[in-house]
Amino acid sequence: MEKRIRVLVAKPGLDGHDRGAKVVARALRDAGFEVIYTGLRQTPEQIAEAALEEDVNVVALSLLSGAHNTLFPKVVELLKEREMQHVLIVGGGVIPDSDIPGLKQAGVAEIFTPGTPTAAIVEFIKVHVTQ
Amino acid sequence: MDIVQELLRGSRRALARAITAVENDYEEAGSILQDIYPFTGRAHVIGITGPPGAGKSTLTDKLAKEYRGQGKTVGIVAVDPTSPFFGGAILGDRIRMNELTMDPGVFLRSMGTRGSLGGLARKTVEVVKLMDAFGKDIIFIETVGVGQSEVDVIKAADTTVVVLVPGLGDDIQAIKAGILEIGDIFVINKADRDGVERLNTELEMMLDLNPEKTLWRPVVKRTVASRGEGLVELLEALENHRTFLVTSGEQQRRRSARTKNELLVLLNEHISKKVLEKITVGGELDSFVERLENHQQTPYAIVNTILAEMLR
Ligand SMILES: Nc1nc2c(ncn2[C@@H]2O[C@H](COP(=O)(O)OP(=O)(O)O)[C@@H](O)[C@H]2O)c(=O)[nH]1
Ligand SMILES: [Mg+2]
Numbered sequence: 001m002e003k004r005i006r007v008l009v010a011k012p013g014l015d016g017h018d019r020g021a022k023v024v025a026r027a028l029r030d031a032g033f034e035v036i037y038t039g040l041r042q043t044p045e046q047i048a049e050a051a052l053e054e055d056v057n058v059v060a061l062s063l064l065s066g067a068h069n070t071l072f073p074k075v076v077e078l079l080k081e082r083e084m085q086h087v088l089i090v091g092g093g094v095i096p097d098s099d100i101p102g103l104k105q106a107g108v109a110e111i112f113t114p115g116t117p118t119a120a121i122v123e124f125i126k127v128h129v130t131q
Numbered sequence: 132m133d134i135v136q137e138l139l140r141g142s143r144r145a146l147a148r149a150i151t152a153v154e155n156d157y158e159e160a161g162s163i164l165q166d167i168y169p170f171t172g173r174a175h176v177i178g179i180t181g182p183p184g185a186g187k188s189t190l191t192d193k194l195a196k197e198y199r200g201q202g203k204t205v206g207i208v209a210v211d212p213t214s215p216f217f218g219g220a221i222l223g224d225r226i227r228m229n230e231l232t233m234d235p236g237v238f239l240r241s242m243g244t245r246g247s248l249g250g251l252a253r254k255t256v257e258v259v260k261l262m263d264a265f266g267k268d269i270i271f272i273e274t275v276g277v278g279q280s281e282v283d284v285i286k287a288a289d290t291t292v293v294v295l296v297p298g299l300g301d302d303i304q305a306i307k308a309g310i311l312e313i314g315d316i317f318v319i320n321k322a323d324r325d326g327v328e329r330l331n332t333e334l335e336m337m338l339d340l341n342p343e344k345t346l347w348r349p350v351v352k353r354t355v356a357s358r359g360e361g362l363v364e365l366l367e368a369l370e371n372h373r374t375f376l377v378t379s380g381e382q383q384r385r386r387s388a389r390t391k392n393e394l395l396v397l398l399n400e401h402i403s404k405k406v407l408e409k410i411t412v413g414g415e416l417d418s419f420v421e422r423l424e425n426h427q428q429t430p431y432a433i434v435n436t437i438l439a440e441m442l443r
Contacts, residue, residue: 003155004218004243029219034243039226046232050225053232053239055147083144 005033005129007058010047011040012075013065020114021062024092027118028060033125044071048078051087057129060121063093068103076107088128090121134159135166138265143238146265150240153261154254164257167264172386174206174263175373178288180250180274180313185294186320188227189356191271194369195231197362198269204236206262206270210252213243220244224273238262249283250274256287256393285313286389289382290372292316295334297326311337314349316368322353322361347375406441 009025011018018040025035036054038047051059059079061072072091079087091103092112100111109128112121134152137145149167153160177194179187188209195205209224220243231237240262242252251274252258262270274284285291293314298321317338319330334351350368354361376382410416419437422428 003157004245025221029214029221030217032218034213034219034241035221036225036241037221037223038229039223042229046229049232050239052144053147054241055151 005058005125006036006054006056007033007060007125008036008038008047008051008054008056009060009062010038010042010050011062012042012044012047012071013063013067014041018062020064020092024060024062024118024121027122028125031122031126033058033122044074044078047075048082048084051079051084052082056087058088058090058125061089061091061093063091063095066094068093068095069099072103072108073106080107086130088125090124092116092121133166135163138167138261139170141266143235146238146261147240149261150258153257154242154252164260167261170264171260172263174259174267174270175290175369176259176263176270176272176288177369178272178274178284178291179294180284180291180310181276181294181318181320182296182299183276185276185296186354186356187273187276187294188224190292190294190318190320190354191224191273192228192231193356193359193362194366195228195237195269195271197366199234199236203268204266205231205238206259206265206267207231207237207239207273208252208255208258208262208270209239209241209273210250210255210275211241211243212275213245215246218245238265238267244275247283250276251283251287255283259287282309282313286392289376289385290315290369292318292369294318294320295330296321297324297330311341315347315372316365317349317351318361318365319351319353320356323355323358327353346379346381347372406437409441410437 007028009021011021025037028035036050036056038050047059059075061075063071068091076089079085089108090110090112091108095111095113103111110124134145134149138149149163152163179191181187191207195207198205207228211220211222211224213220222241222243224241225239228239231239240258242255242258244252247253251272255272259270259272272284272287291313293310295317297319317334319327331351338349352361352365352368354365419433423430
């Protein structure tokens with residue numbers, strides 16, 4: 001059986017809609033990935049636990065509320081604690097350019113700002129998922 | 132340390148990785164399943180099936196919490212359909228079960244069907260075994276629920292719960308053939324809606340007419356899963372069914388039928404693989420096909436030749 005790339009799509013933080021995350025989820029499915037969709041308002045702890053149980057290759061975080069500088073690095077740290085440092089973490093949402101270097105420094109592999117074609121996200125994941 | 136030992140010692144990460152290995156048929160899958168086998172057979176496996184949107188995930192979430200309240204540990208395998216066009220899947224059952232995520236006594240795993248048609252994923256049965264060996268007391272299997280004939284669940288579950296909702300129009304006619312035969316417990320969920328009485332009456336009538344299940348008369352329960360109503364009665368029914376299984380010897384009978392079936396499937400898989408290997412390496416398969424096309428031999432004769440060669 002061919003292995004499938006498994007991606008957890010999660011929305012940390014308190015903002016109230018998930019249209020963007022759903023569009024990304026569908027694009028990833030259409031690329032042949034198994035997408036575990038967890039819905040709104042996930043805490044970093046919930047995201048890390050779900051990633052562990054689902055043994056995902058990728059965690060894709062979507063956030064509009066501006067708390068990315070605390071929430072994204074927190075997810076990175078919690079995954080490390082669970083010996084899941086190999087998991088590729090990507091983020092998307094309204095994120096100022098000036099915050100991107102800091103997030104990458106913290107262990108987020110790539111940030112996709114609004115307007116990025118979903119194909120670019122698919123391609124990035126395909127290239128960077130190891131194993 | 133070996134992954135099976137880690138799993139048996141309670142490592143959730145090891146369980147997660149073992150599931151991946153088995154689901155993807157990694158090389159170590161066979162030895163993992165072999166090593167955990169002696170530790171399986173303890174859990175009460177509960178299948179939850181029914182049409183999409185009936186409330187299977189919501190109900191599973193609520194039941195899991197009840198069992199946790201009793202101090203039991205819970206495993207959940209939630210199956211969703213894999214897209215036949217893209218090979219990918221959106222597995223969304225966690226949305227209704229997010230509150231369970233932070234409970235270390237619950238392990239929830241989502242699976243895509245990956246081409247399997249009977250309502251389960253290809254390796255659901257094996258994943259249930261892994262959770263069983265891990266020590267889960269109760270294991271839920273939530274089937275796909277796309278209205279395929281989801282009869283595979285009875286191959287994996289001790290107790291099968293069929294979740295229905297009132298107001299689907301021609302209620303009983305809308306229920307797929309085969310579903311009445313597989314249910315040990317029928318749940319009318321969304322009992323806060325109109326049409327409950329009618330569905331209940333129709334169900335009871337159908338169940339009275341059903342010649343199967345002479346030992347256990349399936350029961351009908353009502354719930355409002357989203358509000359947690361009717362759970363106590365449903366839990367009681369689940370417990371009654373489990374007691375029935377054990378005291379009537381039905382558990383033993385079902386499990387041995389299942390064990391036999393699993394052995395035959397495994398045997399079949401391995402024999403096919405071995406035969407295929409043997410007849411492809413030297414290009415024999417191609418020459419068989421050629422002889423068929425030229426009408427030099429029949430398929431039956433060829434199969435006989437291959438088998439005679441293999442079993443010599
Ligand atoms: N009115 C009502 N809605 C419910 C009930 N149980 C679940 N729902 C809702 O029905 C929808 C589908 O539920 P879900 O558990 O995802 O169904 P599944 O597809 O069978 O797993 C959700 O919006 C639930 O909140 C109920 O008893 N009454
Ligand atoms: Mg569901």
